[in-house]
Amino acid sequence: MSGLIKIHLVYPEIKPDILQEVAKYCQITALHASLDEAFIWSKQVGGEEPDLILINSAEHFNAEKEKIKKKELLLLTAGIKANRPRCRIVLLIPERFSPDLQLITEMLRLELYNFWFLDAFNETDLLDFIFTERTLCEVETYLKEKETAQAAQDTIHQHGIIRNLNRLYQPYHIKSNIIAFSSEDDSLINYALAVLTALELAEHGFKVSLIETVGSIPRLAGMMSVPHPYFNTRHAVAMYAQRNNDFLHNCFFNKEIYLADKHSPAPEKYIEEYPPELYFLPDGLKKDNLDLAETEKHWPDFIHTLSRITIFEKGHQFLIFICQGHSSFNELILQQIAYLKFITVNMLPGSIVYGLNVRKEGGGKVHLIGVKHAPYIDRQLAELGEAPLFYAPDCLYNDFLEYVYLKKKNRITPESRAFIARIAGNLGVRMEQVKDKGGLNGLRKILKI
Numbered sequence: 001m002s003g004l005i006k007i008h009l010v011y012p013e014i015k016p017d018i019l020q021e022v023a024k025y026c027q028i029t030a031l032h033a034s035l036d037e038a039f040i041w042s043k044q045v046g047g048e049e050p051d052l053i054l055i056n057s058a059e060h061f062n063a064e065k066e067k068i069k070k071k072e073l074l075l076l077t078a079g080i081k082a083n084r085p086r087c088r089i090v091l092l093i094p095e096r097f098s099p100d101l102q103l104i105t106e107m108l109r110l111e112l113y114n115f116w117f118l119d120a121f122n123e124t125d126l127l128d129f130i131f132t133e134r135t136l137c138e139v140e141t142y143l144k145e146k147e148t149a150q151a152a153q154d155t156i157h158q159h160g161i162i163r164n165l166n167r168l169y170q171p172y173h174i175k176s177n178i179i180a181f182s183s184e185d186d187s188l189i190n191y192a193l194a195v196l197t198a199l200e201l202a203e204h205g206f207k208v209s210l211i212e213t214v215g216s217i218p219r220l221a222g223m224m225s226v227p228h229p230y231f232n233t234r235h236a237v238a239m240y241a242q243r244n245n246d247f248l249h250n251c252f253f254n255k256e257i258y259l260a261d262k263h264s265p266a267p268e269k270y271i272e273e274y275p276p277e278l279y280f281l282p283d284g285l286k287k288d289n290l291d292l293a294e295t296e297k298h299w300p301d302f303i304h305t306l307s308r309i310t311i312f313e314k315g316h317q318f319l320i321f322i323c324q325g326h327s328s329f330n331e332l333i334l335q336q337i338a339y340l341k342f343i344t345v346n347m348l349p350g351s352i353v354y355g356l357n358v359r360k361e362g363g364g365k366v367h368l369i370g371v372k373h374a375p376y377i378d379r380q381l382a383e384l385g386e387a388p389l390f391y392a393p394d395c396l397y398n399d400f401l402e403y404v405y406l407k408k409k410n411r412i413t414p415e416s417r418a419f420i421a422r423i424a425g426n427l428g429v430r431m432e433q434v435k436d437k438g439g440l441n442g443l444r445k446i447l448k449i
Contacts, residue, residue: 001147003026004025004026004027005026005051005130006026006029006048006049006051006052007022007026007027007028007029007033007037007050007051007053007054007130008028008029008030008031008041008050008052008053008054008087009022009028009030009031009032009054009056009085010034010035010036010037010053010054010055010056011031011032011054011055011056011057012033012034012056013059013061014031014056019242021123021126022054022126022130025126025127025130026130027053029048029050029189030164031319032048035055035057035060035072035073035076035077035080036076038053038055038076038080039076039079039080039083042079042080042083043079043083048271049084049086049087050087051087051088051110052087052088052089052090052130053080053084053087053088054090054092054129054130055077055089055090055091055092056092057073057091057092057094058092058094058119059092060072060073060238061073062111069252070097070103070386070441071247073224074103074106074107074110076258077089077091077110077112078110078112081110081111081112086202087230088114088133089112089114090114090115090129090130091107091112091114091115091116092115092116092118092121092129093116093117093118094117094118094119095117095118095119097117098146098163099119099147104143105312106272108136108139108312109308109312109313111308113133113134113135113136113138113139114129114132114133114134116128116129117146135421141354144207146313150408153347177311177317177318177319177339177427178307178311178318178319178321178337178338178339178340179318179319179320179321179338179339179340179341179342179427180320180321180322180323180330180333180338180340180341180342181193181194181197181320181321181322181323181336181341181342181344182323182324182330182333182341182342182343182344183323183324183344183345184325184351184354185324185344185345185346185364185371186344186346186371187219187324187402188397188401189344189369189371189392189396189397189400190322190324190344190397191219191220191223191322191400192392192396193344193369193392193420193423194210194320194321194322194341195210195223195224195322195418196221196403196412196420197320197420197423197424197427198210198273198278198318198320199274199275199278199409200420200421200424200431201277201317201318201424201429202274202275202276202277202278203275203277204429204431205277205316205318205345206277206318206429207277207314207316207317208277208278208316208318208319208320209252209279209281209314209316209318209319209320210278210279210280210281210309210320210322211233211252211280211281211306211319211320211321211322211413212232212281212282212283212321212322212326213283213321213322213323213324213329213330214234214237214283214292214295214299214327214329215283215330216325216330217323217324217326217328218232218282218284218285219282219283219324219442220280220282220283220322221280221282221283221284222255223404224274224280224282225270225271225284225407226253226258226271226280227256227265227282227284228253228261228263228264228265228284228318229263229284229286230251230283231251231252231257231258231261231280231281231282232255232282232283232284232286233281233282233284234283234284234285234286234289234295235251235286235289236248236251236281236302236306237295237298237302238288238289238290238295238301239251239288240298240301240305240306241290241294241298241302242303243244245305248302248305248306248309249309249313249314251281251306252276252277252279252281252310252314252316253275253279253280253281254277254279254280255271255272255274255276255278256274256276258271258280259271259272267380270407273407279316280409283382294372296328298331299328299329299332300336303332303333303334304336304337305338307337309321318427321337321338323334334358335361339365340367340426340427341358341365341366341367342367342369342423343355343358343359343367343368343369344365344369344370344371344392345368345369345370345371345384345389346371347370347371347372347374347377352368352370352377352389355358355368355389356368356377356386359387367390367425367426368389368390369389369390369391369392370389370390370391370392371391371392372391372394373391376445377389390422392419392421393413393415393416393418393419394417395413395416396415396416396419399412399413399416400412400416401410
């Protein structure tokens with residue numbers, strides 16, 4: 001028995017045949033009749049921890065008190081997880097809750113990834129519960145599959161709302177709204193794409209965070225004229241290293257926060273023209289920053305925590321990273337954090353090969369941006385069976401340079417605007433359908449996103 005998975009069951013009125021099935025694969029070390037009983041057990045000191053806690057929540061819910069019971073499920077499960085952090089928790093939830101975005105968001109915020117929506121299961125399902133440990137990407141795949149199946153079977157109003165939202169902003173579950181713009185070659189085009197995309201989304205009513213990773217030359221604060229001694233990436237990492245998590249909830253700033261903060265340098269008038277939905281976290285250099293090695297040490301935990309807070313607690317619809325140059329900071333974003341990646345390459349062979357390799361490695365969707373259209377390169381890519389590059393229009397370079405110095409977004413040419421709209425389209429946003437902010441906000445209100 002020692003080689004079997006040790007499992008606690010939170011399963012009111014469990015049938016003998018289910019116990020027998022579980023016992024084929026696991027050593028059942030406890031059987032709790034309710035979530036309250038399991039929570040009380042979790043607080044007890046000592047004793048051997050199970051490998052897995054399987055919670056069947058079907059009997060927990062009362063139709064008359066469903067909202068209260070849902071809150072209890074989240075609070076008690078979160079408490080069990082906090083008290084027994086080494087135990088993997090599996091949640092079985094009635095199928096009717098699968099369209100509940102608020103419930104899904106709360107589970108993801110609590111890092112409860114092993115949940116299943118169903119009303120019955122067989123032996124094959126049981127094996128999935130026991131031996132599956134999901135990542136964020138795998139949760140997203142599961143949710144998409146559930147939503148597709150529901151849409152095919154059901155046309156009730158709430159599913160219609162979800163499909164309507166998908167036309168504007170898809171997908172919305174986990175990581176697809178976390179984007180990286182990266183380049184090892186062309187910083188101007190890389191920053192232009194990130195900044196103009198963020199501005200466009202924010203102007204259309206989306207709440208957007210624009211974060212500049214730690215790099216050799218901080219550019220974003222000077223580019224947007226928003227320098228700040230404390231609202232910057234390196235200072236945020238330093239605060240995180242000191243376990244000041246409150247700062248992580250407040251390190252992003254928009255124009256209102258910036259103008260109201262006593263530490264902000266005297267701003268110029270055009271800062272007031274930034275949309276209030278656009279939030280910044282530029283990189284910054286300061287004497288009391290951590291040294292680079294110490295910053296690098298804390299970076300993975302910091303960026304995972306910051307991303308979770310920004311998306312799930314602060315309710316930002318998009319988190320956009322600007323990654324310039326090769327570094328361990330940027331590699332982490334590209335490999336573990338961002339789902340959609342836009343890699344700007346110059347037209348030299350080495351740069352294109354680098355971009356193709358990033359695209360082949362996967363880990364989300366990768367789009368390559370070329371800085372100069374070269375038809376013969378298109379032909380070579382086609383012969384290799386590779387997808388073509390996106391080509392930034394020639395005018396984007398001058399358009400953005402003028403914007404940096406004059407801050408006149410209305411002077412950006414239609415060609416550059418069309419290219420940014422194309423980028424937004426790859427994020428799932430159709431700008432021509434988001435002209436009515438009231439309609440979009442109405443959908444958000446309904447779905448509580």
